[in-house]
Amino acid sequence: MIDWPSLGHAFGDGSDVPGWIRALYSDDRHLADKALSAFFGRALHQGSVSSAAVTAVPFLAHAATHTRHERADLLAALAGCGGTEAEPEYDDEVQGCARIAAEVAGLLHLLRDDDPMVRRNMVRVARRATGETVPAVLRELTARCTSDPAAAVRAEALTVLTLLDPDGDAARRRLRSALTDPMLAVRAAGALALLERSEAPYPADVVAVLAEAGGDPGFDVSAGEFVPGIGNTDERIWILTEDAYALAAVARGWITHGDHQGRGTRRARHLSAMWRDREDETVSLLTEALRHEPDRWDLGGLLDVISQYLFGASRPDPALADNLLPHVHTDTLAGRRAQMILGQLGDPRLLTHVPDPAPEALAALALRTRDPEHQRLALRHRDATHLDSLYDALSVEEARTHLPDLTRLLRDRPTQTLVRRFGDWAIRDSGLLDRLEALTRATDDELAAAAAVTTALLTDDPGTVLRLLAHQLAEDSRRLEEAGRLGDAAAPLLPLIECYLDDGYDWTRLHAAEAHWRITGDPSVALPGLTALLDPSRPVGVRALQAVHRIGPPYPSDLRPQLLHWATSERRLLREYGTCFPAQRHRDDQLRETARRMLG
Numbered sequence: 001m002i003d004w005p006s007l008g009h010a011f012g013d014g015s016d017v018p019g020w021i022r023a024l025y026s027d028d029r030h031l032a033d034k035a036l037s038a039f040f041g042r043a044l045h046q047g048s049v050s051s052a053a054v055t056a057v058p059f060l061a062h063a064a065t066h067t068r069h070e071r072a073d074l075l076a077a078l079a080g081c082g083g084t085e086a087e088p089e090y091d092d093e094v095q096g097c098a099r100i101a102a103e104v105a106g107l108l109h110l111l112r113d114d115d116p117m118v119r120r121n122m123v124r125v126a127r128r129a130t131g132e133t134v135p136a137v138l139r140e141l142t143a144r145c146t147s148d149p150a151a152a153v154r155a156e157a158l159t160v161l162t163l164l165d166p167d168g169d170a171a172r173r174r175l176r177s178a179l180t181d182p183m184l185a186v187r188a189a190g191a192l193a194l195l196e197r198s199e200a201p202y203p204a205d206v207v208a209v210l211a212e213a214g215g216d217p218g219f220d221v222s223a224g225e226f227v228p229g230i231g232n233t234d235e236r237i238w239i240l241t242e243d244a245y246a247l248a249a250v251a252r253g254w255i256t257h258g259d260h261q262g263r264g265t266r267r268a269r270h271l272s273a274m275w276r277d278r279e280d281e282t283v284s285l286l287t288e289a290l291r292h293e294p295d296r297w298d299l300g301g302l303l304d305v306i307s308q309y310l311f312g313a314s315r316p317d318p319a320l321a322d323n324l325l326p327h328v329h330t331d332t333l334a335g336r337r338a339q340m341i342l343g344q345l346g347d348p349r350l351l352t353h354v355p356d357p358a359p360e361a362l363a364a365l366a367l368r369t370r371d372p373e374h375q376r377l378a379l380r381h382r383d384a385t386h387l388d389s390l391y392d393a394l395s396v397e398e399a400r401t402h403l404p405d406l407t408r409l410l411r412d413r414p415t416q417t418l419v420r421r422f423g424d425w426a427i428r429d430s431g432l433l434d435r436l437e438a439l440t441r442a443t444d445d446e447l448a449a450a451a452a453v454t455t456a457l458l459t460d461d462p463g464t465v466l467r468l469l470a471h472q473l474a475e476d477s478r479r480l481e482e483a484g485r486l487g488d489a490a491a492p493l494l495p496l497i498e499c500y501l502d503d504g505y506d507w508t509r510l511h512a513a514e515a516h517w518r519i520t521g522d523p524s525v526a527l528p529g530l531t532a533l534l535d536p537s538r539p540v541g542v543r544a545l546q547a548v549h550r551i552g553p554p555y556p557s558d559l560r561p562q563l564l565h566w567a568t569s570e571r572r573l574l575r576e577y578g579t580c581f582p583a584q585r586h587r588d589d590q591l592r593e594t595a596r597r598m599l600g
Helices: 014-023 029-043 051-066 071-080 091-112 116-126 131-147 151-164 168-178 184-196 204-213 233-242 244-256 260-274 279-290 296-310 319-327 333-345 359-369 372-380 388-393 396-401 403-412 416-425 430-439 445-459 463-473 480-485 487-498 506-520 523-531 539-551 557-568 582-599
Strands: none
Touching: 014 029, 014 051, 029 051, 029 071, 051 071, 051 091, 071 091, 071 116, 091 116, 091 131, 116 131, 116 151, 131 151, 151 168, 151 184, 168 184, 184 204, 184 233, 204 244, 233 244, 233 260, 244 260, 244 279, 260 279, 260 296, 279 296, 279 319, 296 319, 296 333, 319 333, 333 359, 359 372, 359 388, 372 388, 372 396, 372 403, 388 416, 396 403, 396 416, 403 416, 403 430, 416 430, 416 445, 430 445, 445 463, 445 480, 463 480, 463 487, 480 487, 480 506, 487 506, 506 523, 506 539, 523 539, 539 582, 557 582
């Protein structure tokens, strides 16, 4: 007698499982479907395996051969009770696999079912075969692999055959023979299995087969699907990131063949996420993907990625701007992204073809062209946001040219970046000083402090701001950067700043060391603290390296081997969860550029 309430699933105990199992035998298809959906959603929630699911295995196997409805889905649930990967990882998955193995022999006839989805899911169940059942399973799978009329069934049968019988000449001959199979999906499955047995750099002939055949819709490479017993194909293909040339070849082949399920686009994204100096190739591949007219949601994401990689591209594909023009007029995220890219390209059609360009697109255009009129359009837009990058790029001469607009923005849309830049530009103007003085009373403490420091820099009168910063630094470390901006005028604050050099928080130590050097000009106190932070895997590490570079040579001699590695690695060094997200990619670019400058 099974004590179902003592078992568990994602939403409680297993007392509801017997009811689901009974419903599977109902003549009412809707009732059976509802019960199976509940089982997937609770007992196999998001691909996990619960104790209730493990216990249900023999009941699911019986239902698969005795019920009238949902046989394919029943087999999918049964396969899922062993986990979503080729090999079980957790105790419940191990137990689930053992229970499935005990049922495989009685289900093998389903490999010859008329329904291709039944046959395909039975292939996944057969993956869990063990012991004396394996020879019979291998015979049945070989028959499916060589003669099944459905490409997806044949491809997955080949994959499971390789998992159950991975060694020996027969296995190698089987995979090599698959490379010339009439069905594209089988060729792709054989190529992927061979690559999984290889090391980078991968054999060019096998990569070529995967690039040519893997674009076929019969070869399933959907990003989020659970494939019990086999593993998600999209994740298996991650091995290509070890070889930039193979990755690019497969991305190009799959995009050329229609970019089904976005499979080629994802490989193209991985190219620049994992390797340096691949932005031009990535943008070219993504430009080609645009021609396949992705749907509205996919288009917005695709354009967002193109925009990200354009920052590192030196020779963008000339066709990119032309491919964007059909999308720039739509009032959607994709439309704004298309406008943004036109701006990044410096394409004047942003102004001639778009009646009301987005403010961030105008800012990007001004950054690219440095045209005073483009700068003026960006600064005067009614929704003049996203301008901090433009403020950072403006020279003193350009700032003087646009002083009325910048002063107006200081009044209407002040940002900390703009306030600080006025200190860098050293423009002394009575109207400007009035605006800055008003901002020292802002409710935003950071903005008020920045305005107070800029005012002191422009008036050469630090008395008021020194009193303000002394009061704030006595309470916490948030104004260390502002103190550093004052330079040697902040010398009276040094005792307060030195208290933070040994703080427990790494960013506080960084800001304290930087401020100390900017105030004293003496690196002897700052350098030990900064070099101790030089771990580029953390955001503070890259910033610390930039601070050491600003201080200047001579640099610590033991730093040179690391600088060489950071400057010359072809692979990106800063990754998170196996990939390099935009923030990590930006820091990786900063890491390499700073290391190169320090090496001279």
